[in-house]
Amino acid sequence: MAEHTVITTRDDYLAAVDAIAAGNGPIAVDAERASGFRYSQRAYLIQVFRRGAGTFLFDPPAVGRFDELNAAIADEEWVLHAATQDLTCLREVGLDPHTIFDTELAARLLGMPRVGLGTVVEELLGIHLAKEHSAADWSTRPLPEPWLVYAALDVELLPDLRDAIAALLDEAGKTEIAQEEFADELARDLKPVRAEPWRRLSGIHSVRGIRNLAVARELWLSRDELAREIDTAPGRLVPDASLTAAAKAMPETKRALAGLREFNGRASRTEIDRWWAAIEAGRTTTDLPVMRGNGDTLPPPRAWADRNPAADARLKAARAAVTALSEERAIPVENLLTPETLRRVAWAPPAEITAESVGSALADWGARPWQIEATSQIIAQAFVEAHQNAADTAESDS
Incomplete structure (x- = not known):
C-alpha cells in the first residue's frame, strides 16, 4: 500500500485485513469524525496500525462494514486513546473489541x-x-x-505509548485497577437515550415561563429534524443562542422573528417558515413541558444545607475524605469515585451505615470493585462522624 493511501475498495480492504491479521502484538485503532460539521457521529476515517503489518487508513463510507477485520482481530488487545469517544462509531461499522487498553484513561489513573x-x-x-x-x-x-500524515501518526505511536504506560501502571501497583476501568468502558452504554434531549439546549435555564419553554422545545425539535435530514451539525444551522433568544422574545409575527438581531445562522432566513411553524406550535400546544426535567435529578449541592442538612453534612465529610485519598493515591477524584455517585449515596444512604452497606450502595450506582474497596470504609466513617457531630451540636444547643 502506498504511503498515506486511503483504502476505499473492497479488494484493498480485504488485502489489508490479511496483512493486519499477520502482524504481531496489540492493534492500535483510532477514528476521525466530523463533529461540529455533521449531525451524525459516524467515522469518516479509521486508522489501524500493527507491528509487522504497518499503517492502514480506511474510508468507512466507502468500505461499509468491517466484519472481516473484526473477526480477524476482535480477540486481540486494541489500543485506543480516549476509547469512549471512538467505540460507538467503531461499533456502527462492525468493529467491536473484546479487550482494550485506553492510554488516555490509564494516564488519568497515573495522575498525569x-x-x-x-x-x-x-x-x-x-x-x-x-x-x-x-x-x-x-x-x-x-x-x-x-x-x-496527522491521522497516521495518531496510531503509529500508540503501541509504544501503551508499553510505556503499562510499565508505569505496574510500577504504581495500578495495573488491576486499569484493567477494571478498561472493562467498564467496554461494558458501558455509550449511547444513553435521553427522555427530553431538547433540555440540553444551551441557555435553556434562562427561558422563563412554560409557554416559552414549549416554544424552545419546538424550535429545538424542528432544528434537530432538519439537521438529521441534511446531516449537518445543528449549531451550524442556527446557534443555540438564537433559539433561546426567540423563545424568550416570543415574536408575534414571522417578520418580527426574522428581525430578531440574535436570530442568525446559515438557515435562519432560508428556513424562516420552518422556525415560525415551530413557534406557532409551541404557542398553541396543549402538551406543555414542566419547568424542570423529569427524572430523579438531585438538587444542586449548594441547596442541600436548606433542603437536607443531614445529607449536606454527609456529603461534605465524605467529599473531604475522598479528596484526601485521591491525593494520597495520585488518582483524580472523579476517577476514584464519580461525584455523582458520592452525591447519590450521601443523599440517600443505607439505613445502617457500615463499610459493607455503603459498598453495596456504591455498587448499585455503578462503582467498580476497586473503587468500592478504596472508598467504602472512609465514606462510611465520614457518614458516621457527620451524624455524630450533628447529634453533639443538637445536644449542646438543647
Whole structure:
C-alpha cells in the first residue's frame, strides 16, 4: 500500500485485513469524525496500525462494514486513546473489541495532569505530536495529505505509548485497577437515550415561563429534524443562542422573528417558515413541558444545607475524605469515585451505615470493585462522624 493511501475498495480492504491479521502484538485503532460539521457521529476515517503489518487508513463510507477485520482481530488487545469517544462509531461499522487498553484513561489513573494524546506522547516518548487537524471536517473528500500524515501518526505511536504506560501502571501497583476501568468502558452504554434531549439546549435555564419553554422545545425539535435530514451539525444551522433568544422574545409575527438581531445562522432566513411553524406550535400546544426535567435529578449541592442538612453534612465529610485519598493515591477524584455517585449515596444512604452497606450502595450506582474497596470504609466513617457531630451540636444547643 502506498504511503498515506486511503483504502476505499473492497479488494484493498480485504488485502489489508490479511496483512493486519499477520502482524504481531496489540492493534492500535483510532477514528476521525466530523463533529461540529455533521449531525451524525459516524467515522469518516479509521486508522489501524500493527507491528509487522504497518499503517492502514480506511474510508468507512466507502468500505461499509468491517466484519472481516473484526473477526480477524476482535480477540486481540486494541489500543485506543480516549476509547469512549471512538467505540460507538467503531461499533456502527462492525468493529467491536473484546479487550482494550485506553492510554488516555490509564494516564488519568497515573495522575498525569494533562492527558491529551500529544501531551502524553511528548512526556513519555519524547516526541512532539502536532494536533492542528483534530477539529477538522473529516467528511471532506479527498482528504488532504497533511491530514493523513496527522491521522497516521495518531496510531503509529500508540503501541509504544501503551508499553510505556503499562510499565508505569505496574510500577504504581495500578495495573488491576486499569484493567477494571478498561472493562467498564467496554461494558458501558455509550449511547444513553435521553427522555427530553431538547433540555440540553444551551441557555435553556434562562427561558422563563412554560409557554416559552414549549416554544424552545419546538424550535429545538424542528432544528434537530432538519439537521438529521441534511446531516449537518445543528449549531451550524442556527446557534443555540438564537433559539433561546426567540423563545424568550416570543415574536408575534414571522417578520418580527426574522428581525430578531440574535436570530442568525446559515438557515435562519432560508428556513424562516420552518422556525415560525415551530413557534406557532409551541404557542398553541396543549402538551406543555414542566419547568424542570423529569427524572430523579438531585438538587444542586449548594441547596442541600436548606433542603437536607443531614445529607449536606454527609456529603461534605465524605467529599473531604475522598479528596484526601485521591491525593494520597495520585488518582483524580472523579476517577476514584464519580461525584455523582458520592452525591447519590450521601443523599440517600443505607439505613445502617457500615463499610459493607455503603459498598453495596456504591455498587448499585455503578462503582467498580476497586473503587468500592478504596472508598467504602472512609465514606462510611465520614457518614458516621457527620451524624455524630450533628447529634453533639443538637445536644449542646438543647
